[in-house]
Amino acid sequence: MKESIDKNGKKRNNDRGFWQVWSIKVHRMIRFVTNDMWRLTDEDVSGPRWVTIxxxxxxxxSVRYFDQNDLATKASALTYRTVISIVPMLAVLIGIAKGFGLQQYVRDWLKEYLPSHQAEFDQAFGYVENYLMQVQGGLFVGVGLIVLLYTVFALIADVEDTFVSIWQTQKRRPWKRRIIDYTGAFFLMPVFMIASSGLTLMMTTVQGTYFSEYIFFGPxxxxxxxxxxxxxxxxxxxxxxxxLPTVRVxxxxxxxxxxxxxxVFQIFQALYMSGILWISKYNAIYGSFAVVPLLLLWIQLSWTIILFGAQLSFSIQNVRKFAFEKDTSKVSRRYMDFITIVVASLIVKRFVxxxxxxxxxxxxxxxxKAPIRLVADAVHRLQSxxxxxxVNYAPDTKIEYFSPAMDPDKLTVGLVLDKIDRCGSESFKVDRAAQFFSQWKxxxxxxSGHFLPPADTLLRDL
Incomplete structure (x- = not known):
């Protein structure tokens, strides 16, 4: 233990001082991360510090909402849905590619980008060929084909619904729009795969022919x-x-x-391929059946990475909404009413x-200049x-626009507050007529002043 002598000749424990200093620093860091940095706005910081914060x-x-939204469980649910949908999805994808004579390119692309699953793909492609042969033979025409397409679309719809919950919106695409979008995606996927494979092939050819003699260009x-x-x-x-989100990203x-x-996904792929993760362990336990838990683990972790990325994109885009987060969660009713009137007046004045x-x-x-979360809450109150x-405002239908739902010449401050006051149920068995008559009155x-001056001022006149 290190000791030193202070001015009074007494021994001082330097180790205790060292740990006290670090304890204070850690507490300050925790306070900054959990409280202080959420009170900083774009006007308070700029440059590299703004980017860092x-x-x-x-x-x-992202970490907090990944846990709150239970995305690990949703990744498990999507894993189950994916396993059910693998063969039907490949059947639709390869069936579309086959119509253009491109099915071999799609197979090669899948094997190239997921080389750790060669055996699974070979087996799945066998099932796919049986699917397509039976469709051509008429066995799956009608109900069978509908079930096939439903299985594929249901997986994508589940993914979209998960993204909707991540983005904290109530908007959902109508089924007609979903069918059009998903069908277009399946037609574009083979083109994307072929373009990617073609680019790789072109670069390999260029490297092996035109630049093979140049030492500088090779690396x-x-x-x-x-x-x-x-x-x-x-x-x-x-x-x-x-x-996939139904809001503008x-x-x-x-x-x-x-x-x-x-x-992260590619690094995970590389680790998986090299046999570092799980393979030797699961082969020893399951033998030839090891492919099943390995495939499930791969799909589970892949969905976990994808969903965390979706949560991260939400957090980056909406980080401003969480300024003064602790304060906005404890806002007084009076101040919330004030923000609601401010928001309502701005909407009405823009409309007129x-x-x-x-x-x-x-x-x-x-x-x-109000916290965006309070503004969003006020808009939702006014909507309710x-x-x-x-309202829709072309050309971008993913952005939410708002206009008055009533005649602006009737919208007064008192009317808005009265509507908010009466919103909700009052049908309970509390005796307002006798026992608690005084309290109710x-x-x-x-x-009573909601409809008297100055509360009868029109929002458009504020």
């Missing part, structure tokens, strides 16, 4: 070839994170999440002005009482 917030939110082309699988999977993940959050998830574009939650938060409604009396 937003990155910390995004990771913190560069080799590096590019090694990066092609990473670029392909990053683009695939980015497209998925942008297309900006490119940058989707790209960052797609890049991180894609790289010459500007045609309706309000969005982001524009309301920017103009009012029928004061405002969501006094409660009503506190609301």
């Amino acid at each position: 937003n990155a910390m917030k995004s990771v913190f939110l 560069i082309l080799s590096l590019i070839l090694n990066l092609v699988p990473y670029v392909t999977i990053v683009l695939l993940f980015t497209g998925m994170y942008m297309a 900006h490119f940058l959050p989707a790209f960052i999440a797609g890049t991180l998830s894609g790289i 002005s010459d500007e045609r574009k309706p309000r969005t939650i982001d524009s309301l938060a920017m103009e009012s 009482v029928g004061v405002v409604m969501e 006094l409660t009503e009396a506190t609301r």
Whole structure:
């Protein structure tokens, strides 16, 4: 134990001082991560510090909501659905590719990008051929074909519903739109696979012919070839994170999440292929049956990576919504009513002005300078009482726009507060007519000013 002498000649324990200093630093760090950094806005920080703080917030939110949304359990559910849908999905994909004479390219692409599952793919392709032969022979025409397509579409619908829950929205695509989108995706997948394989083949040919004599270009082309699988999977993940949610996802959050998830997915693939993870252990336990738990583990972890990436893209895009999070969760009723009136007046004033574009939650938060989460809660309150409604504004239907749901000449401050006050059920057995008559009347009396000046001021006049 280290000791030193202080000014008074007494021995001082340096180890205790060292641990006290680090304890204080750790407590400060915990307080900053859990409280202080959520009170910092874009106006308070800028530059590299702004990037660092937003990155910390995004990771913190992703981990927290991954647990709160129970995404590990949802990954397990999607694993089950995937196992059920593997053969039907391959049948639809290869059937479409076969119509263009491209089925071999699709097979080669799948084997190239998932080389650790050669045996499973060979077996699955055998089942697929049987499916397609029976369809051509008429055995699956009608009900069988409908069941086949339903199995495939149900998997994608489950994935979309999971993304909807991650993005905390109630919007869902109608089935007609889903069928059109999913069918288009299946037609585009073979094109994507062939383009990726063609790019790899072209780079290999160029490396082996035109630049084989140049020492400088060889390593560069080799590096590019090694990066092609990473670029392909990053683009695939980015497209998925942008297309599947029913709200508008900006490119940058989707790209960052797609890049991180894609790289982790490829690293996991490399570890899986090299036999570092589980293979020797499960072969010893299960023997030739080991392919089943290995496949399940691979699908489970793949979905876990994908869903965490989706949660990360949500966190990056919506990190501003969680400013003053602890304060917004404890906001007073009076202040919430105030924010609601501010939001309602901004929506109404935009509607009666010459500007045609309706309000969005982001524009309301920017103009009012209120925390965006409070603004979103206020909009939802106004929607629930029928004061405002969501409207479509072409060309982007994924952004939520809001306009008044009532005549602006009738929307007063008191009317809005009265509607909010009365929202919900009052049909309970509490005796308001006799036993608790005084309490009920006094409660009503506190609301009697809703329709008297100045509460009768129109929102458009504020």
